[in-house]
Structures are given as C-alpha cells and as structure tokens.
Amino acid sequence: MRFHPGFRLPVPSLFVLLGFLLTSLAASAQQPAAGGLLRELALRTDTTRYLLSRNTVLVQNEPSLYFYYSQEDETAELEVYPEILRAGKPLRLVRSADFLLLDSLTAVSGGQFYRAKIRFKELTASRFLRLTFTQAPDSVGAAPRTQTVNLLPVTRTSLELRLTDTELFVGEEKVFELSSNNPKNIRTTADWTKGRDIDYRITQEKGGLRLHVLPNALGSRLLTVQAQTERPFLTDNNRRISYALPPIRQEFTVKASRLRFLSVDKKEITLDEVSRRKGVELILDNGRTFDLKRTYRIEDQEEAGGALIAEVFTRQYLTNDRVLCWLRVYNTHRQTDSYLYIKENDQAKYITNFNISPKTTITAVSVRHRGGDWTSSPNVNPGETVDVRLEGESLARARFHFEDVQVIPSDSSVRTDAAVIYRIQVPVTIDKKRITIFNAGTPTGQSLAVREFQRPHPLDFVGVTFGEAVRPMTRFNGPVLYDQTVSDVVFSFNTAGIDSDKQLYGKQYLTFDIRTQNAKGELIEMRTLDNVVICPGENSVRAAFYQDKQCQVGNISLNNLLSSRKTYLLDDWSTIIITVRHNSAQYQEAGFTQKLELVLQRRVKFDIDISFPGGLLTKYKGESSFTSFGGISLATLAQFSFYHPTKINKLRPYKIGGGFVALNAFNLSENPDIKRDLGIVVLGSVYPTRSDAKLTFPLYLGGGYLMNKRSLFFLFGPGIGIRL
Secondary structure, eight states: OOOOTTOOOOHHHHHHHHHHHHHHHHHHHHSOSSOOSEEEEEEEOSSOEEETTTSEEEETTEEEEEEEOSSTTOEEEEEEEESSOOTTOOEEEOOOTTEEEEEEEEEETTTTEEEEEEEESOTTTOOSOEEEEEEOOSSTTOOOEEEEEEEEEEOOOOEEEOOSOOEEETTOOEEEEEEESOGGGBOOOSSOOOSSSEEEEEEEETTEEEEEEEEOSOEEEEEEEOOEEEEEEEETTTTEEEEEOOOEEEEEEEEOOSSEEOOBSOSEEEESHHHHHTOEEEEEEOOSSOOTTOEEEEESSSSTTOOEEEEEEEEEEOTTSEEEEEEEEOSOBOTTTOOEEEEETTEEEEEEOOEEEEOOEEEEEEEEETTSOEESOOEEOTTOEEEEEEEEESOTTOOEEETTOEEEOOTTOOBOSSEEEEEEEOOTTOOOSEEEEEETTEEEEEEEEEOOOOOOOOGGGEEEESSSOOEEGGGOOSOEEEOSOOOOOEEEEOGGGTOOSSOOOOOEEEEEEEEEEOTTOOEEEEEEEEEEEEOOOTTSTTGGGOOOTTBOOSOEESTTTOOSSOGGGOOTTOEEEEEEEEOGGGOSSOOOEEEEEEEEOOSEEEEEEEEEEBSOEEEETTOSSOOOOOOBOEEEEEEEEEEOTTSTTOEEEEEEEEEEEEETTTOOOOOTTOOOEEEEEEEEEEOOSOSSOSEEOOEEEEEEEETTTTEEEEEEEEEEEEOO
C-alpha cells in the first residue's frame, strides 16, 4: 500500500489500519501451506463420468458428489488425483459395509493418479454413503491425513396410474395398481391421508405398488397423489435435489351407496342365552330415520323374507350423533359372508356388519407327540414338546392359556373357528398331574394329563454277577462257560443309568424267566418273576415323582427263587438260562430282551471204566519182542477224561487212567502156552469222537506190573467198549 508524501491519516484511522494489517498477517500465518488430500475425484459408471469439482450438490449444507444409478449393486470405477504426490506414501481407500472393493486403489502413470473399482450394496436403502481416503503422515508420530467425500446416489423414478374404471362409492375402499420403473424407491405408508374428498395411501405388495382410495364426498372429485421417493433426483440443471415426484391427478365420479352403512362399536357378538333373551348393549350410528323405543329387524339379505339374524331396539340418542341400542341375536353370522340389512316393515333401510359367533366350546382335544400321529389321548410327558389341537366352535377369537406351560410360536400353527393348534413345551420339573386349559382366565373344562415317561430303556442298567465282578446284561452274547461252582446268581440295578438330563425313560417294568436244565437238556426247574419295577435314581429330575412301594429295593438272588435245586448243587454241564425282558403290557412300543445262558463247565471228568481189551500185544521186561496177540481181557480202570475248552460237554478223544487188567481173562483154552495174569497198569486210551456210538473200539497203550510173573510189562492193542 502506498501513500502520497503529503497525505496524513487521522490517529483513529491509523489504529484501524494497523489492526487490519495485523489481522491479515495472523490469518496468513494460520493458513496451512498445503490444501486438502485430494485435488480431484472421478467416479465413472457405465457411460457417465462424475467429477468432484463439477458434479456436487449441497445436502444438509455439505457438498456431496452425486451420480445416477440404475441397479442396486451398481459397479463404478474411481480415479483419485492427490493434491501433492508423496513418494512412498500411497493413498488408501477405507473399506465400508456400503460397498465392496473389487480392485484395490492402484497408482497409475507413475503415481499421478490412483484407480480402483467398487461395487455398491443396496443403494436405495443405504444412508450416509461416503468414500474415505487416507495417506501416511509426513513425520513419525503424526496422525495420518484423511479426507472424506460424501456421495449422493440419485435415480430417475417414474410413477403412473392407468385406469379404465373411474367410478367410486362413498365409504367403499378401492385398490388400483401403480406402475413404476423402480418400485423400491417409492415411499409407502400404512396411514391414510386425512380431510380430503378422496383419501388415499400407497402400499407395496409382492413387489408391486398399490393405491388404496376411499371417497368421502359425492360428485366429480379430483384425486391428487403426491408420492415421495426414498432416493432423490436432481432438478434445476442438477443444482437442487428433490424427493417429491410429479403429482398424479385423476378424476373420479363418486356416487352415493343405495344403503347407508352404519358402524357399530362391537364387531364380535357371542350367541348365548344372555344375548338371545336379554340382549347386548350396542352403540350404532344414527340412521336419521330411527324412531326411539322401536324394534328393527336385521336380516342377511336385502330382499324380503330373509332369515332373522338379530333384532335391534333403539333406546336413546347420544351426544356424538349415535344411538344406544339393545341387540338380541338369534343366528350366527360372519362378516365375510354378506352384509347385514336393517329393515323396517321388510324394507331395507341401512346396512351394517359384525360377527355373531356361538359360545366358545371345546369338543375334542388331540395331542401329537414329536414324530408321531394325532391321538385322542390327552397324556403328555414332563420335558416334552407336543402339538395340541383343540376342536370345537368359535375358537378363532378365544384367548387360550395352558396352565404352567410355555406356548412356543410355530409356523405350522392353525387358527380357525373350528380348530386351533398350539405347540407347547411341558417343563421337566412340572409338579401337577393335570394342565388346565383356560379361555381368557376361565377354565374351559378341558385339560391335559401329565404322565411320567414310560419308555423301555436298553437293559444295560441290569447287572449280573455269578462269582465275578458285576457286569451289565448287555455284555453277554451267547453261552457263558463257567468252570467254577456257582454259589449264586445275583441281579443288581444301576438306577442312575436310566434317566439323564436330556432323556427321560421313567419306571422300567421287567420280567425274569428262569430255567435250569441238566447236561442232557432236560428241564430241572422253571420260574417266572413278573412286574419287577425299577425306578430311576436320585440323579433324575423326576426322582421325587417316581416314588412307589412297588419299586425294587436291593438285589435279586436266584437261589431265593429256586426251590428244588440251588445253583451250587447243579451237576456238571448243567445250564442256567435267564431271560430278562420288558413287560410289553406296560409300554406302547416294543421293549428289549436280553438272555443269559450260564453253562457249568468242567475241564476234567473222573470215572471208573470197565472195558474188554482184545488182541493185546504185550512185551515183558527182559524180552526182546512182543508176544503174540492175546485173547479178550478185562480192564477195570479209574480214568480221567478231558473236555474241550470251547465246546459244551464235548470230550476230547483220549483218556488217562490206572487200574487192573486181567490178561486173557476170557480165554478158556487149556493150552499151557496161554498166559493168564493180573496186572496193575497205567493206560492211555484213544476213543472215537462219535458221541452217539453204542459200541466202540478204543486203542490202549500203557504198562504196568504183573502180579503172577512179578515183572514189568508194556501193552498195546485195541479194545471193545460198550456204552449203555
């Protein structure tokens, strides 16, 4: 600033000028050396390119980059031009839930600008759409540089109403279809407009738009529909945004109904003795021609001679232009069937409508357990989820409640006047025997019976011991060979193994079938123990409800059941057969059966055997050769026989024993060369494996001491065995 040499400023003006200069210097000192993070941003859709420097509008006093879209998941390409190029400090695009980054922000032309591709998500429903860019700081410890660009998606939306029928009636709602290129962008509402000649509202149904109109005045009336959009569009050369579509105007001819509709304050009337004889108090619109203290007939048809549905008796006028009446009903009626006509001398004067339903009555209760069919039995179990079907009359408007149980919402629920279906969950800790069904707090006289679970549980909770550790019955498959004396067979019960937290089975009713038989399979004794009741233990949440005097306490001893011969008196290879099964009469499904076959096995058999060896070859001590074949001898031996270890009562084909042999005992010849003698012998014999043979020919091998000859000898040869 320059001044003329002879120019002088007054003192106050000088102070003002100095203040102005100081303020300018301070403002210059506070202004940053660099501008924003971005110099330019370009957003390109299919064919159009939008620039931040040109295509911006103010939204709530904030500049926003607008762009037109035609699809909800529009794909766009970004070109980002930074204000200052900084080597090693690229730009970053912050991710957002409103779009998907298809290609990362990549430097192009040596970092002159950056390019990326994004796909938006549900542009019509998205709010506060932004692109946020960041760049690393110039110095260590400083915050990163950021810049946010507000986006404004805009779209062109059309809305049209095309009609062929323009006739309306007062008080009658009519629905028309609206056509639009973008139905999702049209704002709908459930509220009607108020105070117009024709009120309206716009709704959306199955992806289409519906215009509901309700005329209020007679004559030719103009309907003006002012629709709003969810996403705006631009007006005034893209300088101003707007949500209001051009108004739709349509002329309608509104006619008066032939009969005036009178509304009532009660839409549900119950047909019972009180409503039929005394009547129900009802408030009705003033029909203008009503006479007080007069009875009007209500029928379901306009013509004369209709069925009498009800009678209305006018009592007095009210201040709100309505009439207080008594209504006496005689027949049922549904609003969906027809209108009700109020008649005077068989002449229809007005129409009205309300439901007349019979008294809510339950005639049948059915229960369906999970995975089953409907049954007429009202029994339910603790902890169970079941479907309950109530059948009767006038059930749709009832408010049913089940005592102490929870009603679970279900997609399969049915609710009609004739039947309703509820899905209920019975608490596992319920302490009632009956679940009462209420209607609006009043008992209906129907109930569900709470029964404890009574399902057959696998028999692994039944343990058995016969000299060893206790083992579950389910561990035994096939015969059990036991080679020791069975002092007793004892059954014990693991009551804690019946019920669990997730599965309840309840009392177990068992039957024990006991048979003992000898080695030949002949029956010794047979016993049956019926209705052995095993109750779940204290671990069950229902333990307190299982208490019963019939519950088995302690173990069951087999010897206490046998009378003729105890287990420790049974002969070798006797068999104890015990069958444990569920009592089928106590269950609605097949139970389990487990069989224990205990065989008293023996390893060795000791017996006195008499046989007739014949044709024996003998060799005496000191002689070099065997003698010739001898005659028939007599052998009496104490022998040990050996059983097969894995087969039942099956002997091995060899024996070992000791005794006496009378050589040539049955040779009656007087030939002096015949040598008769008695020997003490130890013999091993081999017998045929056939068990059904009566006559056998064993082979003998052994040696001993001759009594007469006083000499040791060895013998070998066949014999003759007879089995009786």
